Amino acid sequence: VPELPEVELAVRTLREATADRSIVSARALHPAVRRTFAPRHARRVVGRRIARVERRGKHQFLYLDDGSVLHVHFRMSGDWHVTRSSEPLPAHARFVLELDDGARVILVDPRALGVVEWHADGSALPVLGPEATDPALDAAALRSRLAGRRIPIKAALLDQRVIAGVGNIYAAEALWRARIDPRTPSSALDDAALDRLAEAIRETLRIALADPGRYSSGEGTPLDAYDREGEPCRRCGSPIRRIVQSGRSTFYCEACQGEDGPPVTPRTRAGRP
DNA sequence: ACTAACCTGGTC
DNA sequence: GACCAGGTTAGT
Numbered sequence: 001v002p003e004l005p006e007v008e009l010a011v012r013t014l015r016e017a018t019a020d021r022s023i024v025s026a027r028a029l030h031p032a033v034r035r036t037f038a039p040r041h042a043r044r045v046v047g048r049r050i051a052r053v054e055r056r057g058k059h060q061f062l063y064l065d066d067g068s069v070l071h072v073h074f075r076m077s078g079d080w081h082v083t084r085s086s087e088p089l090p091a092h093a094r095f096v097l098e099l100d101d102g103a104r105v106i107l108v109d110p111r112a113l114g115v116v117e118w119h120a121d122g123s124a125l126p127v128l129g130p131e132a133t134d135p136a137l138d139a140a141a142l143r144s145r146l147a148g149r150r151i152p153i154k155a156a157l158l159d160q161r162v163i164a165g166v167g168n169i170y171a172a173e174a175l176w177r178a179r180i181d182p183r184t185p186s187s188a189l190d191d192a193a194l195d196r197l198a199e200a201i202r203e204t205l206r207i208a209l210a211d212p213g214r215y216s217s218g219e220g221t222p223l224d225a226y227d228r229e230g231e232p233c234r235r236c237g238s239p240i241r242r243i244v245q246s247g248r249s250t251f252y253c254e255a256c257q258g259e260d261g262p263p264v265t266p267r268t269r270a271g272r273p
Numbered sequence: 274a275c276t277a278a279c280c281t282g283g284t285c
Numbered sequence: 286g287a288c289c290a291g292g293t294t295a296g297t
Binding site: 002003006058073074075076077111113114115158160167168169170226248249 | 289292
Binding site: 030032075076077092109110111112113150151152155245246247 | 281
């Protein structure tokens, strides 16, 4: 469920359910969630009103009326379900908020990797880069954030301190759109490539957000690179390749991504003329 | 900068 | 049974 468009959709659901509501009870139903949200945290949030709900990247923040914050991250498989408190809990319910209007907000998370934390104030929240959709995210902004970093650009895009909100799917899509080889060392990208990349990130997510949830539903605009191994590149017809970078699948077109940098790092290029 | 770890479920 | 998964982080 959780790339940026799905999280955005989930936040809207959460916002609607919690607007002006108070928390009647809070429970972690899985030991993995209990590790970060213990009964003592539950006691702190009961009775509090949910003042506002915000999203930063793929993180969700529920600001309570005493200045404390519930911080939620779906990780790989989380989503919100909203039902009545009288209804039975769905499968994979990991965390539950009961509200004062009889509604129940449920973190449904099959893999139970999702995280719920309570912070007494907002000072310990995660440090995140600019939003992927921020118009201020231009070539100059990217250059300063990638300066001196030799990690492959694909890995850098997944680093939420560099840019907030880009996941494995849209990293592949943005690099395909910008025609950049995902293995290129970040600091090796020239201004023209950074310009295309900044534009590609914003455009890729703009399109995805306009049709949120489409990946899980399989509807809407098809993806160009992600999960298309062996299928023809929609730009040049060459087969899309799959490689593994830092343990994650990367999909890209070997033929038309990489005009702006060596396809491999100088270190492994030994032997070339 | 990569690997393992965190979890469970789906697919080959 | 083995491998894969939309994320993040701790440890090496």
